[in-house]
Amino acid sequence: MFGNVKDYGETFQDSIFQTRNGSLSSTNQIGNPVTYKLVRVAGDGSLVPATDEEMLEVKNLLEKNEQDMPVLPDPIQTEEYIPDEGSPSQFLQLENFEGFFQSETAGPYTENLNSRHESKEELMNGSQMLFALPDTKFQISTELSGNVELVPSKVLLQEPILFSSNGCSINQSTDVLNATASPKEPALSTAASKPDFSRVPGEISLANLSIKELQETFRATFGRETTSKDKRWLKRRIKMGLINSCVVPTTTLTINDSKLIGGDQDAIDAFSKGTVDEETATESIDTPASPDGIKGHSNDFGHSPVETFVDHYSGNEDFEGEDGSAKRVRKPTRRYIEETNEKQQIDGSMIPSKDPSSIQAVSSEGRVVVTRMVSLAGSRIQVPYVSHVRRSRPRENIMALGEFRSKSWEVKAAPEEGNLNLSLPQLSNDVNRVPGVKSASRCVQKESDKDHLKPIFTDVDQEMMEPELLDSSGDSSDDNFVDAPITQSASGRKLHRAWTISEVEKLVEGVSKYGVGKWTEIKKLSFSPYTHRTTVDLKDKWRNLQKASSSNRMEGGLKKHGSMAIPTHIMLQVRELAQKQSPISRVVSKARVVKRSRSRNGFL
DNA sequence: CTTAGGG
DNA sequence: CCCTAAG
Numbered sequence: 001m002f003g004n005v006k007d008y009g010e011t012f013q014d015s016i017f018q019t020r021n022g023s024l025s026s027t028n029q030i031g032n033p034v035t036y037k038l039v040r041v042a043g044d045g046s047l048v049p050a051t052d053e054e055m056l057e058v059k060n061l062l063e064k065n066e067q068d069m070p071v072l073p074d075p076i077q078t079e080e081y082i083p084d085e086g087s088p089s090q091f092l093q094l095e096n097f098e099g100f101f102q103s104e105t106a107g108p109y110t111e112n113l114n115s116r117h118e119s120k121e122e123l124m125n126g127s128q129m130l131f132a133l134p135d136t137k138f139q140i141s142t143e144l145s146g147n148v149e150l151v152p153s154k155v156l157l158q159e160p161i162l163f164s165s166n167g168c169s170i171n172q173s174t175d176v177l178n179a180t181a182s183p184k185e186p187a188l189s190t191a192a193s194k195p196d197f198s199r200v201p202g203e204i205s206l207a208n209l210s211i212k213e214l215q216e217t218f219r220a221t222f223g224r225e226t227t228s229k230d231k232r233w234l235k236r237r238i239k240m241g242l243i244n245s246c247v248v249p250t251t252t253l254t255i256n257d258s259k260l261i262g263g264d265q266d267a268i269d270a271f272s273k274g275t276v277d278e279e280t281a282t283e284s285i286d287t288p289a290s291p292d293g294i295k296g297h298s299n300d301f302g303h304s305p306v307e308t309f310v311d312h313y314s315g316n317e318d319f320e321g322e323d324g325s326a327k328r329v330r331k332p333t334r335r336y337i338e339e340t341n342e343k344q345q346i347d348g349s350m351i352p353s354k355d356p357s358s359i360q361a362v363s364s365e366g367r368v369v370v371t372r373m374v375s376l377a378g379s380r381i382q383v384p385y386v387s388h389v390r391r392s393r394p395r396e397n398i399m400a401l402g403e404f405r406s407k408s409w410e411v412k413a414a415p416e417e418g419n420l421n422l423s424l425p426q427l428s429n430d431v432n433r434v435p436g437v438k439s440a441s442r443c444v445q446k447e448s449d450k451d452h453l454k455p456i457f458t459d460v461d462q463e464m465m466e467p468e469l470l471d472s473s474g475d476s477s478d479d480n481f482v483d484a485p486i487t488q489s490a491s492g493r494k495l496h497r498a499w500t501i502s503e504v505e506k507l508v509e510g511v512s513k514y515g516v517g518k519w520t521e522i523k524k525l526s527f528s529p530y531t532h533r534t535t536v537d538l539k540d541k542w543r544n545l546q547k548a549s550s551s552n553r554m555e556g557g558l559k560k561h562g563s564m565a566i567p568t569h570i571m572l573q574v575r576e577l578a579q580k581q582s583p584i585s586r587v588v589s590k591a592r593v594v595k596r597s598r599s600r601n602g603f604l
Numbered sequence: 605c606t607t608a609g610g611g
Numbered sequence: 612c613c614c615t616a617a618g
Contacts, residue, residue, distance in 0.1 A: 494612060520606065535606070540612070543609085611613080 207235075214238070494532075499541055503530060504566060507541055508573045516542065516577065542574075549575040 209217065214234040218226045221241040228234055499507075510522030519535035527533055533541075549571045 496612070517607070536608095537612080539607075539609095605618105607618080608616085610615085 545574045
């Protein structure tokens with residue numbers, strides 16, 4: 001039924017939705033507030049709010065036992081959320097639990113305890129398989145505490161929002177949180193409480209808090225002030241703070257048939273508008289751990305979700321709007337985007353769409369990914385949504401590739417259809433498979449270069465043209481090479497131009513004249529005609545030359561892949577210069593250092 | 605912007 | 612070749 005792990009996330013979402021509108025219709029659809037609070041069970045079974053000392057104690061206990069304490073998932077599963085570290089049972093004994101339930105909990109929970117000897121299947125049926133609870137979960141339950149193992153099922157029926165994964169869960173209810181004004185600990189302790197706290201006195205629901213109150217709560221939670229007036233943001237932050245490392249969904253996204261059908265409208269709007277930012281994406285259905293086959297996506301900056309979160313809220317936030325988009329966040333780098341896309345492509349979020357222009361939210365391994373159809377060289381593929389509003393300089397735009405091709409065709413007069421068609425399947429394959437968008441686009445480009453540009457001006461062409469000749473043809477012409485500039489600007493990437501021998505010679509000469517690293521001078525004085533060679537290019541080429549020259553075996557003929565046979569005398573020159581420059585300068589600098597340190601130490 | 609270095 | 616981090 002739920003065998004397909006990949007569909008798990010989606011199924012889960014469906015379940016939530018159905019539950020909210022179905023069996024739980026008596027509850028307020030989305031915002032049914034449930035709050036938690038750390039309490040102590042007194043001798044008579046009554047609940048006593050925890051004192052600060054107790055909070056601290058609990059915290060210490062948790063830290064102390066963090067390592068060796070086994071995870072007892074069962075009590076956890078009765079909760080709306082689960083702290084990522086440690087188990088509540090570390091500080092609340094099972095007896096307390098039972099007493100807790102008996103004294104404070106009406107029917108259902110007591111029932112659960114009493115009926116815990118029912119067959120697992122029965123309870124599963126009773127819960128109408130609302131969730132595809134991983135088998136492992138039950139296994140663990142059985143191992144650890146056989147007699148409580150069945151509780152979750154029914155409890156889940158009551159509070160179907162739970163999804164536990166390796167001790168971390170995703171809380172799908174929108175405004176559930178603990179407003180106990182104490183940092184972190186409440187979050188940990190909540191797991192030890194019973195699921196339904198809506199009747200516990202003293203609770204506070206964030207949903208109803210004013211901005212000021214939210215700010216207060218924020219301060220109480222994080223120990224610092226905030227100026228944010230964004231309710232949604234505040235609530236999320238507080239929740240995250242309480243949940244600790246567990247990722248709090250920004251909103252309640254519900255996926256049905258790959259369509260976004262429910263949830264926080266703001267967030268949906270955000271998605272639609274393409275304002276989905278890094279954080280939103282991260283906060284989608286995603287878990288740090290993946291025992292259930294739902295792979296967690298590590299943050300691409302190499303931070304844990306927590307770290308990222310900290311980064312974001314620790315800044316001097318100055319949030320303008322309710323939409324929360326004002327959050328100042330590091331602009332994802334090109335590479336980041338590419339890698340992210342790649343990753344998501346790997347995840348297999350390639351879902352063909354009938355409506356090419358449709359933006360959809362698809363669930364991929366428990367993560368909601370908003371995608372859009374894009375036309376790449378004539379074929380439609382689905383790619384993770386990225387806002388079309390350019391925030392930095394153009395990346396190798398997919399559309400540009402199309403232009404690129406057209407231009408090339410124009411020049412080449414008669415592009416073989418077969419050639420194009422040949423490349424497309426390969427492209428599609430690439431996109432579908434591991435290489436991802438990045439590789440795909442590069443692939444296209446490369447092919448384009450090969451197929452259409454090389455014939456126009458090849459290495460041979462360049463070799464034949466004397467640099468001096470080109471020189472005289474006008475230095476203003478960055479490229480008198482046909483349509484190179486057009487192509488270049490269209491592709492957004494510099495056209496690869498093989499280095500000619502004469503260029504290399506000039507380079508070497510320049511290096512010998514002005515020294516290694518003086519690329520600007522070399523370019524100015526020796527490369528004025530070659531405006532397409534940047535200083536970086538010179539540097540790169542020099543690096544390559546050095547590499548080549550150092551690996552002396554290169555002489556033979558190992559460079560058959562068209563890498564141009566560099567005359568040995570040049571190589572020798574390079575090696576000479578490299579040796580003259582690198583080791584000696586090192587020695588020199590070393591000597592200088594010694595000199596300096598000696599003088600510093602009073603010698604000399 | 606220039607350099608240096610990693611990708 | 613691209614991208615970034617440092618000066």
